[in-house]
Amino acid sequence: MPTHPLSRLVGIGAILGIAASVAACKEPPRREPPPAPVASALAPSTVALAGDAAHGKTLIAELQCNRCHDGTDAAPAPQNKHCVHCHADIVGGKFKASAALLSKWKPVVEDLTDAPSLTSAGKRLTRTFVRSYLAKPHDVRPGLSQSMPRLALSATQIDDLTAYLVPEESAAPSVTGDLEAGRRVIESKGCITCHAMTGVPGLVASAIPVPVTRDELLHGKRLAPDLRYVRERQTSAQTAAWLVDPKAIKADSAMPKIPLTDNERRDVVAFLHSRTLDPKVVVTPPTRLPLLTRKVTFAEVDKRVFHRTCWHCHSEPDYAIGDGGPGNSGGFGFKPRGLNLSDYAGIAAGFLNDKNDRESIFNAGADGVPRLVTALLARHAEEAGADTGPVRGMPLGYAPVAMEDIQLVDSWIAQGRPR
């Protein structure tokens, strides 16, 4: 089946379905909340409307949201600035490079070609969620390797962005339904093929009841949110409307339209919004590893950390058409920090602190930990849900550097940073 970008009906696990299947009825009884119809746990948001939507729109441009997200109502960033499009072009074979090189790169960037579109955010997200998510993003899409970074936003800016993204709050009444029936629908309509729902053990995946291509399935699995967060992100009315036809709300949605009866839809909504969730797994951030006693060279650290991870955003402007990346020349709302991690001299040259003074990234903080190591450890803490305050975990929005590699950096610094 030919694939059109806008028809990526990715096989996002359908969230629908007909009533319980015979097979489901034969399963051993589960410990579920009472299956009787219940009210949705969340009423429509009652957050007072605040914020300047017009300013929020300008912030979207200033913060360069369009370097990753489509659907911002702003033109996409130029190709040489658009992270996701550039990566997608490599995977799609459109990047200007030889076939041999493209085939070499494709497997590496395959997982970095998607970011959720912001199209019609106001029809599918609550203001409360958008506000809290901007202030403290957390991973809601387990299939995506990158996650939303914590931007440098003031409370007013967050209000303005929220007002722009969610111009109106839904006043639709809550939706009620049968939780047990909702579970059966979710399990029989392929939802779990793409979506996870952490906090609800034992959900069964099934075939998606509408045709999807392989590419659509892969795309959908990458973008499918953890259903645990549906109740945080939407009102029950928004979820119900979404299930009628996702693409009617968000044309570029990866989720296919799956036929559901009104009752089935209500039951699914009830399950998603009211089913008791197991507590989130508490992740303890790993602790700093002891320094290595063996000799560590710059070549080793560069290969495993600087060149492998840091340098893509902290590069040398002269070699990058004047833009050293957001971590050097500024971007995503961050001021230019002048931090070049592409070579030894650049790394030694430090960064511009808040007073615009140069400071070494090796300077130790009050706890005696070098600033660079603190930033790398903070990313682990962020992933564990900890508040890292003014310290932003690095690499921003990406998976943390392995503890063994941080240990390598730490040891290299302690050894006097030999070349």
Added chain:
Amino acid sequence: MKPTSRAASLAIVASFALALVPSAASACGMSVRLAPTEQVRVKPSPVLEVAAAEKLLEQGQPVVAARKVLASFSSIRGEEAGKDPLKTRALRVFALAAVRADGNLALGGNQTWTRVANLEWAVQSLREIDQKRPNDPAVQADLGEALARLPHTKAEGFKILDGLAQKDLMGSPAAYAALSRLRAEKGDTPGAALAMKRCEGMAASPAVCGATKTAAADPRSTSVTALLAAR
């Protein structure tokens, strides 16, 4: 927790994109990293030439580095800093090559460049780069190293280099070698030894720290001078 290697690999991929396909590299907007084993081109791109020249400079081969720059930017001497990023980089490499060759670097055409003229030109070029890219210790270290070569600018060079060293913001072994020389001239023997130790700790080749004193004796100087003069 997601695999770190993905982001990491992306950086590597982007680097190759830039290094190997300059036009495509621009599309990605990221930096270049020389990866000699990956290149199979008959004629390297200007990006590659400059990156290779920089590497040669780090390895203590200033004259060969200068020749590399000239291969792509034959009129580098007249380029204005800050107008084009890659040309600015090429200018920086060429100026530093002149400094590390102790001024013994002849350029093409009918011009005759004495040692002092070369060093003066290098100082002015690096000063211009510093003005276009203020508050960058890497650029300041280059300028300080150049200033240290001329008697009338030594004091300024010392101030820059010593200040950077005090703040631990200097990653250039050649700059540390220059600072070591200047400290020794001032009678600061322990300071000179300390700077030399830093140089030796970060030099790509042990010769770099000593080479800054004797670059003029580079056996390739003569032949390359002739080569460049013939351009």
